[in-house]
Amino acid sequence: MSRIDVFVAPKPNPALIRIMTIVNRVVMLHGVPGFRDLLPFNRLAGLRGVANVRHIDFPVDDRQRLKACCGAGKATFIAPNHPEFFTDWMIDKEIVSRASPLAASWATHGVVNGLGRIMQKFWLANNLIAQIPGNSAAAKEHSVAWALKGHGVLLHPEGGVGWHANVVGPLLPGAVEMGFEALKRGRATDQDFKAWIAPVVWKLAFTKNVGPALAQECAYVEKSLKIECRAADTLPERVHHIYATLLSRDEVACGMAPDKQASYAARQELLLLELSRRLGERISIDPGANEIAELLRQSRRWLRDNTGNAEGQKQVRALADMIQRLQRVGPWASANPRITQEEIAEHLKRIRNDYCKGTLRDTINRFVPQPAGQRRAHIRVPEPLGLHAYRGSIEDALAKLHRRMQDTITAIVADVEAGGGFIFYPNPFYHRDA
Template structure:
């Protein structure tokens, strides 16, 4: 135990899981009533609620839909969207505590295995499954075994956090593949055995105006990255200036002429095209490949380890740069307005990707603090029954993603119609 890249099967402790459900609900999410809004207590994350999620909007019908997929005679893979780090596990735990408390949850090996032996035992007792990059077969096998017992397994099909709460990224196939592996095993003893992939989505919305707090965070990022900001300027424009300046640095580094008058999306694509050409040349790949396939081949090239250390370092730096620049996706450019929630996501992404070196920044990456109290709107789209499905894995992923995106869009529409968002003109907007 304690080796970060070695899988150790979870050892769930029901008593500890029940205690941590209460701790999660009070300390991590809601805070302590009567203290969470009073100075100086509201400055203490544990009293205010570390994730500051004051309200959970989880309709009974949605909860019952998910609960019906869990239990004896069926294997369930619960697949929530992944809009925010740290808050993800806190909300996920609240969800499973209501429908199947002993569900296992996937988490990065850096958390499960990388914090020492005692913390590893703690996370394993909380039924966390360590996701080990490049070596996930043991985790998948355990997940199938556990799901067959009827408890359920939760994992994020989007993969890593993208900080885009209104948009569901392309899904990874793990949950569907494990579900298909579980089906014939379940049918060995029960011809009516069912396997579900149960999507869940949640959207966080501030409960009030948090512009002042967002402006303070923006000023911190400006100072940290040595980018001059307009202290009294519109907040969206300041965030756009941060990204535009950082993109200018990338343009300069790869020899692309910076043209700040050109839309951000166009400039971004020019840089990515140039970096893609260089990466294709370094890994001897076809320059005509799209970036997603090129990145997959580059990761495979790195795993093969046939090149020298300097060549590997260069390819690794190129892939990391491409992925960092891509993290502002097409979803940022499509709407003429931008909400405070989306501004908060931009700032958190900036801090995660660019602000490094200080203890404050390290803590922020692991436990990012929201700008104010929030409500989590949780919905459960129609689950996909693999026992009654005869399509391909890719078709299943497309169907699941469509259902998840429709559910997220519906939440956003409902909250907006109720006046729940504060919006501004979007400087990233590009027709």
């Protein structure tokens, strides 16, 4: 088995964690005062702030709400939303530094184990838990044991990054399952032991108009994907044209004639139905009786059980990958008649992650995507869920957490909009039936 797929327990180094908290705050988030606003220094990510999060709006009440869940006699699983890659860990680290400095954080095995032995030791010393796809038992066991010591454990219940900060995706059950297991073990020796799921949400907003920088990034994407730049189009129309062109290419590859008079959402739905039908045939499942999420789950099982079928593996994986890629533009994209520059930025980052590959620049962008300008992070802590006082099912707990997270994100967006913090454009994805 490759080292990348082997779980190694973290060995947290408190001194290193304290140092990296300062490095994260200055180099990764805020930038270096005196250099971050001066040319040419502000062109260097490490001086400007790699994630360019200049301001953090994290009210005292929210900080105290999170801190109150952490500590001795408690097992706390911190569950933030997951709107953006790289910036996620930087903001998450800032959050836990204020509530539970020795909290462990889940991260993809490609980061923890996949960058060589020296970097693996570094990440393990920073208390990162490697998530091994299809084999998470060891990571879960370590997480429960660490939480029982009174330290938090942070993991993203949405799973992968979706690049849709205004919408919380479906939640995975891992945090709740581990919370119940920690509660059972804690109550075995202390009847007053408590277990918490502490949701956290954050929303990034640009501090000024970054239209020119977004247009420059859009031009790079058009050139990289060999898509015509239509000079008369607005920036959102150019982004929509990129997606419509990519959709047409997928339709043609599947033998379907693109209907360019139909909305993007309608065309996407028809293509997903056809791809689901083909994937169902490959793995002998009737897709009409299954949601796409279940079909994809069954396809992953098929891949594990049919490793000797090389051609079948190739075809099933290609179909599943295309379905997942198409689904990343969800109904939220066409739900509102207006679109913000933050949402345009998210579209561009999603396109670059999913389609722009093959160059060093694209590889770096996938791991360390660069924002179009300075941003403010609005961080809030919805009401935590105390599993020690909860009698519902895991599914009901996830629904409750999702509702609290989505309501809080919606409130943040409304507050920022009321304060004039967004720049709006007409949304070319919008259609009334969305």
